[in-house]
Amino acid sequence: MSFSAAMPASLHQQLADHLLRADGQEDVCLATYAPSTGTTRTSAVIGRAVLPVPGERAVHGNASFTGSYVVRAAREAASAGRGVAALHSHPGGSGWQDMSVPDYDTERSYALLIREITGLPLVGMTMAGDGSWSCRRWDPSGTPEHGESVRVPGSCFRVTWNDRLLPPPAMTGSQARTVSAWGETAQASLARIRVLVIGTGSVGLDVAQRLTATGIVQVGAMDFDTMEIINRDRMIGATMADVRLARSKAEVAGRLMRLAATARKPSIRTHDLSVCEPEGLAAALDYDIIISCVDRPWARGVLNSLAYADLVPVLDGGIGIDTFDDGTMRNAVWRSHLITPGQPCLVCNRQLDPAHIQADKLGLFDDPSYIRGPAASTQPRKQNVAALAASVSASLLAQFTSLTVAPAGMGSPGPLRYALSTHTLAHLDIPLKPNCPFETQTAAGDDRIPLTGIHNAARKAREERHARQSQPAVRLRRQLAAIGDWLSSR
Numbered sequence: 001m002s003f004s005a006a007m008p009a010s011l012h013q014q015l016a017d018h019l020l021r022a023d024g025q026e027d028v029c030l031a032t033y034a035p036s037t038g039t040t041r042t043s044a045v046i047g048r049a050v051l052p053v054p055g056e057r058a059v060h061g062n063a064s065f066t067g068s069y070v071v072r073a074a075r076e077a078a079s080a081g082r083g084v085a086a087l088h089s090h091p092g093g094s095g096w097q098d099m100s101v102p103d104y105d106t107e108r109s110y111a112l113l114i115r116e117i118t119g120l121p122l123v124g125m126t127m128a129g130d131g132s133w134s135c136r137r138w139d140p141s142g143t144p145e146h147g148e149s150v151r152v153p154g155s156c157f158r159v160t161w162n163d164r165l166l167p168p169p170a171m172t173g174s175q176a177r178t179v180s181a182w183g184e185t186a187q188a189s190l191a192r193i194r195v196l197v198i199g200t201g202s203v204g205l206d207v208a209q210r211l212t213a214t215g216i217v218q219v220g221a222m223d224f225d226t227m228e229i230i231n232r233d234r235m236i237g238a239t240m241a242d243v244r245l246a247r248s249k250a251e252v253a254g255r256l257m258r259l260a261a262t263a264r265k266p267s268i269r270t271h272d273l274s275v276c277e278p279e280g281l282a283a284a285l286d287y288d289i290i291i292s293c294v295d296r297p298w299a300r301g302v303l304n305s306l307a308y309a310d311l312v313p314v315l316d317g318g319i320g321i322d323t324f325d326d327g328t329m330r331n332a333v334w335r336s337h338l339i340t341p342g343q344p345c346l347v348c349n350r351q352l353d354p355a356h357i358q359a360d361k362l363g364l365f366d367d368p369s370y371i372r373g374p375a376a377s378t379q380p381r382k383q384n385v386a387a388l389a390a391s392v393s394a395s396l397l398a399q400f401t402s403l404t405v406a407p408a409g410m411g412s413p414g415p416l417r418y419a420l421s422t423h424t425l426a427h428l429d430i431p432l433k434p435n436c437p438f439e440t441q442t443a444a445g446d447d448r449i450p451l452t453g454i455h456n457a458a459r460k461a462r463e464e465r466h467a468r469q470s471q472p473a474v475r476l477r478r479q480l481a482a483i484g485d486w487l488s489s490r
Contacts, residue, residue, distance in 0.1 A: 005135040007046035008341040009154025019089035030073040034445030038285030047443030074117040083120030093128035111138035155411035174262035196287035200253040202234030202389035204293030221253035222271040224458040246468035274458035297356035309448030336395040337415035
């Protein structure tokens, strides 16, 4: 498994204030972290600084820890079920930093002790003078495993890349006008961000294709649903052949994403899963940013949790269409918002009722009698049209650009709401709630609120689709279609 590290923007600033001294000397400190375990990547999510008290470190050109400081921090971490990160600064450096001989010797000398006390490996981190980070993880043999990136989510998404492990992808002629919009430096970082789109219906399918067209190398699509004829009026690019061949929505998204991709070697991944399943959550944790195009409470609850606990920013959005009794349209409202530490969660901005998470988990939102009763006013409306779905995807993509490229350095605009009838865009001023149960789980990692479980609707959808695909006529058509797709791609 690959290794990475992440910390919220507020902690990044606190550490920068300590490590980047006014006198230009190096400094050191310790912090605690929790592991966040995906399918192919483990992240150390840094949650709390353990700053030294007088006498616990020496600053003399090359700063150093005292043994008592290390033991104090390790015991504090162990009592909370956390690991220890050792941090120091290279004030004159920029970008990803290599370790000097003193850095190597210091971290190696404490790695075994910290593992003995906490049960978790020591994570070493270096902050350069420009605020960039590097990270490594020490294995039991005393060998450092260097990370591939350090992520700092906030109103802007800042990433420091280990160019040796994840070199910037070569830009292609197809990306000339894209690169001209924000420059080669922004494109080199943007192209390496791993983005997952969850829910590949009308909005998610459009978003996923546009991300691959932008040149992002690794884009994933997660959806357990099957293509049906009722989806054809909104899923642009899907065909009747997809319906007849019983293709999953993720499979359709994968094909269209590959056709739209402009990266030289795109890595398009599809996940026939629900994020509510443990396997779906683990797959989601391999990505740097998630775009949520789901409308069910359970899935949104899981995503709301991991945005804080695992420091994976979630961009969420949706549309609601109201009609009069005679069937004519009253209004349409679409919203988009960033979910990450420092921003209000879905519960705080009133887009998720925690009581509905358990109800959906129990399958009550699939029960018609329940929907006609207490959930009548909260069940997501099914009205949707392609012409308006494009507005939702545009709003999500604008939020994504603000987060990753930060035009004029502004970053995320916060929650937005657009009303079609009056054509008004509102910036919603929603305060943070200090006792929010999701916000208080920031950087909890694998100790996050347990919300996943057996998702009967996802399992049923896969079983029915596989039964249709196993029919001889459908199986033959799928084989012929696969050959045709292979030939056309060449």
